[in-house]
Amino acid sequence: MLFQGISGSGGIEIGQAYIYQDHDIHIDKRTISPGDIDGEIDKLRQALCVSHRQIQSVREKALQKVGEDNAKIFDAHVMIVEDPAFLENVITAIKEEKLSAAAALERVTNQYGAMFAEMDDEYMRERGADIKDVGDRVLRNLLGIPPRGVEQLTEEVIIIAHDLTPSDTISFDARYVKGFATNIGGRTSHAAIIARTLEIPAVLGLKEITSRIKSGDVIIIDGNAGKIHSCPDAELIAKYQQKRKAFFSEQIDLKRFGQLPAVTMDGKTVEISANIGAPQDIEMALIYGADGVGLYRTEFLFLGKCRLPSEDEQYYAYKTVAEKLGKKPLIIRTLDIGGDKELSYLGLSEEMNPFMGYRAIRICLDKPEIFKMQLSAILRASIYGNIMIMYPMISGISEVKKANAVLAEVKQDLRDHGTLFDEDIKVGIMIEIPSAAITADKIIQEVDFFSIGTNDLCQYTLAVDRMNEKVSYLYQPLHPAVLRLIKNSIEASHKYGKFTGMCGELAGEPLAVSVLLGLGLDEFSMSASSIPRVKKVIRSITYNQAREIADMALSMETHEEIINCSAVMLKKLGVIDTGGEL
Numbered sequence: 001m002l003f004q005g006i007s008g009s010g011g012i013e014i015g016q017a018y019i020y021q022d023h024d025i026h027i028d029k030r031t032i033s034p035g036d037i038d039g040e041i042d043k044l045r046q047a048l049c050v051s052h053r054q055i056q057s058v059r060e061k062a063l064q065k066v067g068e069d070n071a072k073i074f075d076a077h078v079m080i081v082e083d084p085a086f087l088e089n090v091i092t093a094i095k096e097e098k099l100s101a102a103a104a105l106e107r108v109t110n111q112y113g114a115m116f117a118e119m120d121d122e123y124m125r126e127r128g129a130d131i132k133d134v135g136d137r138v139l140r141n142l143l144g145i146p147p148r149g150v151e152q153l154t155e156e157v158i159i160i161a162h163d164l165t166p167s168d169t170i171s172f173d174a175r176y177v178k179g180f181a182t183n184i185g186g187r188t189s190h191a192a193i194i195a196r197t198l199e200i201p202a203v204l205g206l207k208e209i210t211s212r213i214k215s216g217d218v219i220i221i222d223g224n225a226g227k228i229h230s231c232p233d234a235e236l237i238a239k240y241q242q243k244r245k246a247f248f249s250e251q252i253d254l255k256r257f258g259q260l261p262a263v264t265m266d267g268k269t270v271e272i273s274a275n276i277g278a279p280q281d282i283e284m285a286l287i288y289g290a291d292g293v294g295l296y297r298t299e300f301l302f303l304g305k306c307r308l309p310s311e312d313e314q315y316y317a318y319k320t321v322a323e324k325l326g327k328k329p330l331i332i333r334t335l336d337i338g339g340d341k342e343l344s345y346l347g348l349s350e351e352m353n354p355f356m357g358y359r360a361i362r363i364c365l366d367k368p369e370i371f372k373m374q375l376s377a378i379l380r381a382s383i384y385g386n387i388m389i390m391y392p393m394i395s396g397i398s399e400v401k402k403a404n405a406v407l408a409e410v411k412q413d414l415r416d417h418g419t420l421f422d423e424d425i426k427v428g429i430m431i432e433i434p435s436a437a438i439t440a441d442k443i444i445q446e447v448d449f450f451s452i453g454t455n456d457l458c459q460y461t462l463a464v465d466r467m468n469e470k471v472s473y474l475y476q477p478l479h480p481a482v483l484r485l486i487k488n489s490i491e492a493s494h495k496y497g498k499f500t501g502m503c504g505e506l507a508g509e510p511l512a513v514s515v516l517l518g519l520g521l522d523e524f525s526m527s528a529s530s531i532p533r534v535k536k537v538i539r540s541i542t543y544n545q546a547r548e549i550a551d552m553a554l555s556m557e558t559h560e561e562i563i564n565c566s567a568v569m570l571k572k573l574g575v576i577d578t579g580g581e582l
């Protein structure tokens with residue numbers, strides 16, 4: 001059977017499906033009969049026992065992977081499953097309210113979680129997240145659902161899930177995850193972005209794939225075409241084995257472009273950088289030929305933990321990347337949490353419109369202690385390389401001034417303590433909200449550079465949720481409105497002798513590259529694996545041709561027209577032989 005979704009990350013794999021059930025745990029809320037009470041209490045005790053064993057084993061693994069300090073998190077988990085008061089509260093709910101063990105456990109976990117989340121003390125708030133984690137584990141053991149996370153995988157699989165949060169995806173053991181497919185999400189969901197970093201195929205927006213495929217089914221995932229084939233026959237498997245081989249040899253062929261400079265045929269050079277989410281991503285970025293890092297998504301340092309990373313932890317991460325890059329630029333984006341990236345330990349409440357709510361710089365300005373800690377870590381690391389600071393989700397000049405005032409305070413504090421940092425460190429903002437793009441001429445006077453975040457800029461300009469597959473047909477990053485905002489931002493920066501880069505996914509799309517080059521974009525930052533292809537496009541045209549394509553694009557009425565025009569031009573010039581993708 002064939003399922004058509006949205007291509008999230010290229011590549012082809014054939015393997016066994018693994019249904020990753022993270023959501024929709026159904027708990028029967030009906031009351032139980034008095035005769036069932038003892039049985040439910042026994043089940044609860046057994047589930048606690050199993051959970052205890054699992055936590056000990058996860059702790060062992062964590063000890064080997066991330067060291068004693070991080071492994072200590074699991075000591076807190078052990079304490080919860082061993083806590084007699086916790087057990088007593090659940091038993092009371094079973095006995096007095098005649099709830100099943102699962103319903104009673106959920107009730108007590110939620111009560112504890114809410115109580116801790118509201119505490120002022122940060123340490124205590126963290127304990128709330130621990131209780132939720134442990135409650136979830138015990139609940140799964142009670143209901144016979146595999147534990148959250150895929151770290152317990154022992155063989156290669158293709159993950160099938162309703163949705164994958166960034167925390168889920170960072171827990172992947174890349175040795176076993178050959179690809180993934182989800183019911184919801186689109187090309188710029190963070191799950192897709194991480195798949196591109198891991199270089200595994202991903203197909204998103206498949207609507208109900210989780211109910212159509214079972215764990216163990218053989219499937220083919222075609223990330224290039226956004227397709228999943230379930231239970232394929234031998235003929236189809238053979239066909240895809242061929243395609244897979246061809247894909248790999250094309251990748252190898254393209255790789256040689258990575259090490260060449262991104263210079264047009266008439267001599268204009270632009271910078272091609274990589275987007276990274278963790279210090280270890282820098283290795284791949286350099287292998288693929290990145291001239292620097294145009295976006296370091298620091299929030300991944302904050303995700304998948306039960307507490308905030310300390311200033312030193314952050315400092316070492318930033319320093320590691322800066323040292324590996326040497327003189328090459330490293331743009332560190334300050335914390336961009338919120339939207340689809342939750343931090344359970346911050347105790348943030350649920351929102352109706354998370355992408356338009358309490359997010360990124362808004363949180364940082366509201367919680368200056370977190371912001372200052374990060375800025376201090378970045379500044380301390382700045383003497384080890386060519387670091388720049390970038391604020392996300394800026395909507396107007398006042399936020400920039402406020403953020404810069406905090407930065408000035410942190411700098412002064414470091415000076416007072418005799419701590420060295422790069423006094424000339426450059427500061428920029430992401431252009432991802434239309435209001436910032438429209439007022440770019442004002443904002444640029446407060447900063448050194450722009451980087452256009454088209455993933456969000458597109459969703460805010462066209463009012464189309466980047467995660468919602470039902471409206472993905474409206475997600476058009478080359479829509480004339482988006483293009484005009486891009487043009488406006490680039491021109492404003494050039495007027496003041498400053499530069500504009502782009503770190504949204506559009507920068508790595510071959511069909512967009514000529515248009516963006518023609519608009520005068522100075523830096524293109526993308527998933528490392530896209531670099532060779534983009535360099536190939538840039539090296540195959542002249543700047544004049546790119547300007548012509550951009551002028552034509554600006555005169556057009558729709559996204560489709562612009563894509564077609566770019567595809568026709570690039571085909572004529574022999575740069576691409578297929579329609580490309582966008």
Ligand code: PEP
Pocket residue numbers: 295297336432452453454455456457503504505
């Ligand atoms: C963007 O919005 O384009 C961007 C690069 O940021 P993120 O995808 O992390 O929201």
Ligand code: MG
Pocket residue numbers: 392432453455456
């Ligand atoms: Mg963004």
